[in-house]
Amino acid sequence: MTLSPDAARAGIDAKLSELSALNDYIHANPELAYEEVKAHDKFFDLLTKLGFKVTPHAYGVPTSFLAEYGSGGRLVVFNAEYDALPGVGHACGHNLIATASLASFLGVVAAMREAGDSFKGRVQLLGTPAEEGGGGKLKLIDAGAYKGVDACLMIHPAPGIKKLPDGTDASHIRSVANLTMLANVKNKVFFTGRESHAAMAPWQGINALDAVVLGYNGVSMLRQQIRPIERIHGVLREGGKRPNVTPAHGALEYYVRSDTRANAESLWRRVKNCFEGAAVATGCTVEYEHINSYSDLRASPRLCRAYMDAMPKGTVAYKAPTEFSGGSTDMGNVCYECPGFHGAFCIETPPGVGNHTHGFTASASTKEAFDRSIACGRGMAVAALRVLDDAQFAADVRKDWEADMELAKVETK
Template identity: 65%
Template sequence: MANDMASVINDEIQRRNGELSSINMHIHANPELAYEEHKAHDAFVSTLRSLGFEVTPHAYGLATAFSADFGSGGRLVVYNAEYDALPGIGHACGHNLIASASFAAFLGAAAALKTSGQPGRVRLLGTPAEEGGGGKLKLIAEGAYKGAAACLMVHPGPGHNLPPGIHGVAFVHMLANVKMRVHFTGREAHAAIAPWDGVNALDAVCLSYNAVSMLRQQIRPYERIHGVFRAAGDRPNVTPADCTVEYYCRSATKRGAEALWERVRKCFEGAAVATGCAMRVEPLNSYADVRPSRGLCEAYVDAMPAGTVALDKPADILAGSTDMGDVCYECPGFHGVFGIDTKEGEANHTKGFAAASGTQDAFERALECGRGMAAAGWRVLSDDAFAERVRREWEEDMKRAAEGKLAC
């Protein structure tokens, strides 16, 4: 039965190569920023409807989200389609490939369900604004993943960081990221006539910057702190009264990132006291750590061509943070990585990676991942014992997460 369904999945993805390629090229050629992905949204809605799927545009209260569903009863498997780009450098994180892989997985899993005639549901969820906008956080709040037995997606990364013959990695842990904007308020004064009348918010910014830089000596090797000045005054002869910085604090777990932020907060508080400024903290859309389901990862590896996907992560294949981490706290999750080739070995968030994500070779690799995700999703839908194992392991992992421990 498993081999039969693998053939059904492969045949369907091959049969829909035209639609998949069209979506992939359209998204890559029309990069859109977070919450502005109207062309990508409309292209997906139109294509899915032409294929006979039930589609909800502007889903869950988000103008550029959509939801396409197939099947009834049974368990629910969700595939995330990301499609937002980066300012100035387009699809330098390859979200067109993420969308294509998830689209292929959805088509394959839907075909398996249709052929089998058994209960079960698959959903292709258009998830806007991963690049700093926290789109999945809003989808979570609106119940997009409620009751899901699994959620799957893959992400492209730099192929040169993979061992020879290995095209991807299944079990990929990514850092939690607490994001904060800090506003310092002082008092304006003429910097030449009466500087003693001023309370300099830029001084507070600079003091806090140096304090954070010193703190970096005392943090764990996997932790990261980085920030920028958002507002630092307008003219040299006016004492800056309103200055703003934005900082990210990353650690291996959500609990660890929150603890790191509390240490960073003291740097800002101390700078405010030293300069006499008021301080206000504005929380941004923080991301939890990615906690992969071991069972889903193993099923994905089993479904991929033998020896091409490693179960565990080599160093440096994909770092950073993503709102898929928060989905892993809602249901069992899979966030595998596949490598694409860049001309000069560039990694994500570069122009070279954007160019590579538009190649035919990268598209073919995304489709291969889609086949693997469809097979893993089908196993969740059709194998009661496997689905129970995935659910039980996730519940145990949520206990570990509450204690600040890594996924295992």
């Protein structure tokens, strides 16, 4: 290779103090989706100090940023997430995601600098706010952030794996390369009826709450006829103000998940039929508001293997013990735009503690968690070098991705 993996690893190790300081700062200053002003400014200041040209508020997203190095050639992007959750702070460890991606970016830059100006290729660190429900990457996609990208990489922390489903010890596993997550189609549902005095003239009313309840019950019965991998969950948003006024307005919000975007959209159409039927039965009208929806996570197998090859032997599983994570991420949408890698790495947590809990927040602040994020940053950097340096590898990654995008269009019957 023209680009040296050892140079990448050394470049990361040379910046451990800066990486640790940023990691600690983001964890200590949790900010919600699209409010990550401190994190944005911290990245901008650090990257500028390190000599990079940084675009603040990149692609019109106020808390996004973009740093780039190199020219010409192929382009690799690392996503840096840094939003937190209400009430529990960095209970999903996005401080560690940001740290790992920054480490990878610095490692690739170090290898490119050692190779000299004759090497053609580019690497970017892209700040991607609002993953936790805000769909930040969807805004970046719409603005063209991933056009012409040959590979996009990031990695996410998770609780440690103790045993495989067959009981085999898995305590040596530190990372999972090919993480899978569900597509998530989200919609708000609004029923409109007609108010009336519920005691004096109930016959004059059209009860939107009845439509809400009928639709909810219809979806609940539909759950018996869906595949085990699929999920439907919703809440009631509006059902009336006073018992003696027939409700003219009712609303629900539903998430529909499946293993592919095509299957999730197909399942949503079945769910929607429940609401259409409720509208007909009650005499209400029904309207829908589509919320940002997340596609399923479709990682590049070749990028996953390149990551595994770069990590200490025996510490990385290709797949997680369960076939799918029940969660969803807007990185899935990125995987529909360009070849992607979204691995996971294990951090030590108390027994029974998972993501989105206070216990995970505490675990995401430890030195051990930081060290593991750095180890994964080294692995992603080396995997990215193959894309930049090996034309055949990059072409194969692209070819596989194009074929997979055709498969992704096919609904499961």
